[in-house]
Amino acid sequence: MRKLILLGVCFLGFSQFAQAALFDDKEARQQIIDLQQKTDTQNQSALSAISALEKRISALENTIKSQGLMDLLSQVELLNKELRHLKGDLEVAQHQIEVTQQRQKDLYKDTDGRLHKLETAPPPVAQPAPTAEVEAPVVAPAPVEDTAENKALEAAQLLLKESKFKPAFEAFEKFLQTYPNSKQASDAFYGLGSAQFSLKYYKAALATQQKLVMQFPESPKLADAKFSIANCQIQLADIDGAKKTLRDLIAQYPDHALIPNAKRRLAVLDSIKK
Secondary structure (H helix, E strand, C coil): CHHHHHHHHHHHHHHHHHHHHHHHHHHHHHHHHHHHHHHHHHHHHHHHHHHHHHHHHHHHHHHHHHHHHHHHHHHHHHHHHHHHHHHHHHHHHHHHHHHHHHHHHHHHHHHHHHHHHHHHCCCCCCCCCCCCCCCCCCCCCCCCCCCHHHHHHHHHHHHHHCCCHHHHHHHHHHHHHHCCCCCCHHHHHHHHHHHHHHCCCHHHHHHHHHHHHHHCCCCCCHHHHHHHHHHHHHHCCCHHHHHHHHHHHHHHCCCCCCHHHHHHHHHHHHHCCC
């Protein structure tokens, strides 16, 4: 009987243990199932998001390939074409500049050669011996009073007469700065322009002599200044300008000593073919 009771107690205990173990196993499996479902749901959401993102990227790539990239390539090709045209235009312009410069050099050489031949030929009447180069004549200064101003001008004119052109240039400039209102300012301007011409500062010499003509319309140096202007224009290959200047000089001062030289230069310039 005791054995039966013990067996019954044991059986009852085992049954309770088995039930508890079975309950714990079901709960664990349910938790595993829930976790698996939750993981699957999250994975599915992530896959959906990735798929949507891939579709957007693919759409953008297709757009770039079909439109944006083609437009960009077209713009690049158009810019390259414009660049090629600009390079071509630049080469043409450079060539034209070179041709123009060469023509000016040839024209100057031809003019200088003609003037040299003409001026070195024996003159029909007694004339001052012309120089081989086109240069503005230097007129001897008139006697003036012995003052500091006059001495400064005489010193500058003497330097010019001795062909010391750079010191003469500086001396005339200094005189005009020191005595801007001098009555002999036109003489100083003429001397300055002559020094500039001899130094081959042709543009500066032209501007100086033109200033003399504009500021001193009653100066006795006007004819000399205009003749110098014509010489500057010849050196600068402004043949039309030189012709006009010489014609005006001949018309305005028909009896001036420079007129024979002016006529000879004008004849040479008229004979030049453009």
